[in-house]
Amino acid sequence: MNIAIVGSGLTGSLAAISLASAGCRVDLYERLSDQELVNRDRTYAITHSSRKILINLGIWSHLQTHLVPFQYLNVIDYELNKKFRFLVNDLDISDQKYSAVGWIVEHKNIMDTILEFIAKIENINKIPTSVIPNTNNYDLIVAADGSNSAIKKKLKTPSFNFNYDQICITARVLLRGVDSNEAFEILNSEGPFAVLPLGGDLFQIICSQSIAKGTHNKTLSKSLFLDYISTILPYGIEPDTIIDDPTYFPINFVFNYSFFSGKYIYIGESAHKIHPVAGQGLNLCWRDVKCLSNIVSIPFLKNNYSFIPFLYSFSRFFDVLLISILTDSLVRYSRSNFNIFMVPRSLTFFILKKSKIIRRYILNLMTNGV
Numbered sequence: 001m002n003i004a005i006v007g008s009g010l011t012g013s014l015a016a017i018s019l020a021s022a023g024c025r026v027d028l029y030e031r032l033s034d035q036e037l038v039n040r041d042r043t044y045a046i047t048h049s050s051r052k053i054l055i056n057l058g059i060w061s062h063l064q065t066h067l068v069p070f071q072y073l074n075v076i077d078y079e080l081n082k083k084f085r086f087l088v089n090d091l092d093i094s095d096q097k098y099s100a101v102g103w104i105v106e107h108k109n110i111m112d113t114i115l116e117f118i119a120k121i122e123n124i125n126k127i128p129t130s131v132i133p134n135t136n137n138y139d140l141i142v143a144a145d146g147s148n149s150a151i152k153k154k155l156k157t158p159s160f161n162f163n164y165d166q167i168c169i170t171a172r173v174l175l176r177g178v179d180s181n182e183a184f185e186i187l188n189s190e191g192p193f194a195v196l197p198l199g200g201d202l203f204q205i206i207c208s209q210s211i212a213k214g215t216h217n218k219t220l221s222k223s224l225f226l227d228y229i230s231t232i233l234p235y236g237i238e239p240d241t242i243i244d245d246p247t248y249f250p251i252n253f254v255f256n257y258s259f260f261s262g263k264y265i266y267i268g269e270s271a272h273k274i275h276p277v278a279g280q281g282l283n284l285c286w287r288d289v290k291c292l293s294n295i296v297s298i299p300f301l302k303n304n305y306s307f308i309p310f311l312y313s314f315s316r317f318f319d320v321l322l323i324s325i326l327t328d329s330l331v332r333y334s335r336s337n338f339n340i341f342m343v344p345r346s347l348t349f350f351i352l353k354k355s356k357i358i359r360r361y362i363l364n365l366m367t368n369g370v
């Protein structure tokens with residue numbers, strides 16, 4: 001099967017490897033150089049669903065030195081002043097043997113490793129251009145061209161989308177009073193706030209705030225920003241040094257009503273984009289890749305590829321919908337600090353803290369998808 005993939009971000013690149021190993025001939029279109037693809041200042045939380053995909057493709061062992069595992073995911077409700085933890089024991093038995101709830105990895109390491117893999121695969125042909133390929137030349141065209149997808153605009157594919165009235169701030173900070181195997185999801189009235197371990201005392205903070213607060217924080221010097229961070233970190237954790245300038249970006253939600261249009265298939269952020277602070281985005285994108293490769297590998301479909309776009313779109317719909325709803329609920333829960341919400345909020349937190357079964361169910365959903 002001849003496939004064009006437009007976009008060589010983390011989704012398109014992994015799709016190229018996965019589809020090539022399923023026997024397809026892949027043309028990978030990308031407008032940026034490899035250096036530009038690598039030079040993005042982001043940090044990802046990797047779940048067990050991504051681990052399984054990377055193991056199947058033989059990439060996991062090459063990444064191992066760059067992965068920072070965490071054994072505890074602490075959830076802290078600031079408004080209620082309460083806390084519970086997700087533990088390795090809350091995972092499925094088959095995932096527990098990896099001794100991690102998840103892993104943190106920096107973008108440059110993961111992108112570098114994946115690009116090295118692509119360079120070694122014969123049936124992937126890289127095409128440096130921003131021109132959208134002609135449908136006549138391919139059996140399928142995979143749009144992995146990100147949230148501003150030119151393909152989606154060209155085909156006028158409808159989607160449900162809105163902007164959160166929030167800004168996301170990311171920064172790398174040295175912290176005292178926290179173990180290097182712990183991650184935090186802190187729920188306060190400004191929005192959720194994640195603290196992710198990067199090894200030793202180094203942590204990535206991913207913090208969502210109201211536009212008013214975020215706009216004000218943009219004007220702060222590094223030292224004042226550090227003072228501000230100390231006011232929102234859990235008791236006993238002290239920020240020591242901020243490593244680089246914080247990055248600010250707006251947050252929006254996108255959900256395509258359909259993940260295909262004719263021969264075009266949408267994967268990754270061209271199909272869906274969710275709030276970054278729950279650490280689900282990339283994992284969801286990679287489950288798109290796995291689903292597409294599984295469908296392409298079905299022998300009957302190798303000669304009947306016109307069924308593939310619909311089957312793919314149908315198969316992905318429920319996982320993407322559920323994770324989008326869960327992530328959005330987390331944001332709304334975090335910001336619901338009016339008195340009227342306090343009783344249901346306390347009840348929800350109480351149930352999560354006390355019920356191991358519900359905690360396990362939620363963790364496994366966020367970790368392995370639907």
Ligand SMILES: Cc1cc2nc3c(=O)[nH]c(=O)nc-3n(C[C@H](O)[C@H](O)[C@H](O)COP(=O)(O)OP(=O)(O)OC[C@H]3O[C@@H](n4cnc5c(N)ncnc54)[C@H](O)[C@@H]3O)c2cc1C
Pocket residue numbers: 006007008009010011012029030031032037042043044045046129130131132144145146147149150170249267268269270276279280281282283284285
């Ligand atoms: C600050 C930040 C923190 C995040 N943290 C997390 C996290 O902790 N965990 C997590 O799972 N996810 C996280 N995410 C989300 C994650 O980064 C995205 O889900 C992921 O990068 C999406 O990848 P993509 O390949 O779909 O899109 P992109 O990375 O946007 O890639 C699209 C590619 O297509 C190329 N392209 C576009 N148009 C064309 C064209 N016409 N021709 C050729 N090429 C084209 C672009 O150059 C680009 O390389 C975070 C995002 C941000 C911004």
